Amino acid sequence: MAMPETTELSSRLEALYPDAFPLALRLQVARHWESYLERTAEIGIEPPLNADFLKVLCQVWAYSEFVASSCVSHPELFDELVHSGDLLIDYRVDEYRRKLAASLSTVKSDDELGQVLRRFRRYEMVRIAWRDLAGWASLDETLRDLSALADSCLEGALDKLHAWLSKEVGVPMGETSQQPQSLVVLGMGKLGAGELNFSSDVDLIFAFPEAGETQKRGRKRGAISNEEYFTRLGRRLIGVIDETTDEGFVFRVDMRLRPYGESGPLVMSFDALEEYYQSQGREWERYAMIKVRPVAGDVAQGEALLAMLRPFVYRRYLDFGAFAELREMKLMIRRELERKGSQDNVKLGLGGIREVEFIGQAFQLIRGGRESELQQRPILTVLRQLAASDYLPAYVVDGLIDAYCFLRDVENRLQEYEDKQTHLLPADEEGRQRLALSMGFSDWQRFSAALTKKRRLVETHFEQVFAAPQAEAESESSHDEETLAAVWHGRVDEAQAEVILRGSGYQDGTEMLRRIAQLREGLASRMSGPEGQARLDQLMPLMLASVAKVDAPDETLIRVLNLIEVVARRTAYLSLLVENPMALSQLVRLFAASPWIAELLSQHPILMDELLDPRTLYAPPSRAQMTQQLRAELAVIPAGDLERQMDVMRDFKQANVLRVAAADLMDALPLMVVSDHLTWLAEALLKETLTLAADQLRVKNRKKGKGSQHKGSWDMVQISIWSLFMRRHRGTKMASSLPVLDNV
16 A cells, blocks of 8 residues: 655644644644655655554654654664554563663674664663653653663673673682672662663762782783773773764763762772771762662672661761751752752752752661661652651651652653753743643643742751751840850850859859860860861850759759760761750750769760650650560561670660650659569560570571580570670669669
């Protein structure tokens, strides 16, 4: 059957334009359609003629110049997309790897590898954009597919380049393990989280397991170090992926998040990376590492590396300093946007994508070290966990998720138009109308109103989460607090400072001033660094004013200053008190009531976390709750990590002793019930310790293969575990609070 004439095909398409299409979009689609028909006629490809499909084509080509021009310049690509059925299906998880592996099976050079990757990328990016703009794919599918495409391109290229380079210079071998080494490619940011946007850079870090040198069969000379080998390999990988050719690029590669940034080595060994992050890692790098994931190379070794780095990202204590760090990062971004005059940025602007991410990741940095449920990469998973853990109300999380998804859709529609990395809303009328239509709105006004509403919601929740309590306190500070700040900073002479202290409520102004100066000028304060000093300067005026209100301020201040001296170099504890007025007031209240509690918290500052919520501080758990909580905390510790299990039980004991003591002091519990709670605590610890002892014995006997005949071993394991348990407590005041344990 003869194919209709070009003019007839153009007329068919014109009849299918949506009514809302402005003239500019109609002309744009018509121009591309005629060019496409000419190209198909030249190479003998029959264009799609189904009316329903052509309606979708009008829509997709109007919203994406990238898709339309790709179909025109590569009609064979479009023909394969249409007739293969790929446009209509949601790929399986491994589909990109499977398809790319087949395409790369015969390549023999870097140039050929790059050419195949670029063609593969164009095919799949047209498919992803088409399904998104046609409304055939969810946001989850679009982000997942973009991330999987990047993973497969990096993995496919690395496999080929590693094989070729090993053949040229030898196989890199570990100096200690004597095992072949592979490059580990870590994906950061949205790639690491599986949330890549349409035209995003891929932020990468390169690593290799251990030092050594290459070995080549039959050749003893010419070996190179593993670092040199993987540096060469990394450079070739970047060239193949990042370089722009006549075929375009695969992905733009950004290596600036690696240690020392652009001035640092391109690759580092695992040991060097661990040393860097533990000794020099900065706060923004903790934030960047939340989403890190091995995306290519030896994934198993990559996971082992991440386990080594996890203590840097997720700390054991509640790290409220993250609020201040992220607050400062956001302020820097806001100033930069104002300087550039680009506030219409859906990623970095007010109420943008980054603010949603900051909300979730602040809680991850603060609590993730103690709550493994928060050690997640995708932001939507994190937000849902915050609702499940009651850290954010469900309605707040629902609003943030809705706004985030809307903003990510806008981001993709902006980038799908020309395959450019942009987050700026269009300023021209045609661009605005196109974006509004692609988002399902009839005009810019309706779209803009919806966008503004969602951004204001995000901004409101962001400001509530990141509100600075100390700033509010300063703005509403009384005359006493202002003058006490002058005392702390040494802005008044000694005689005036003593008068201020006595006027605030302190009895011995001379001695209190000496103690304050001793802290301010002491070694702990000097060693706290600029960040610690800034936190201390925020905290101490508030602390001095709070202590002045209790019945015995002089004694209480001495206890408080002892604690501050202990934690001065651990800024997380200073941040906890600065960021949480409730914790500050509870600490002062308890220190005024009990020198024993003051000593306990000074010895174990990690217990300061308990001050955050008076509802739990003054309401110790019941027997059943205590057993359940302890089991839950032990359940997340890897089997066999006895020292960590012991630490969990010690922390559990100290926290619950503090709760019982606090409830007793504040008359929240009768005396007999206080004894009950201490007894229940001892029983819970005894039960779990015996369970651990039995587990240790079973593992030991299983290894020996001698079943249950090792009665003596059982006794020795019990003794060993009890020794570990009691080692830190015997002879201390804490031991006397649990006499049952001393009698075992």
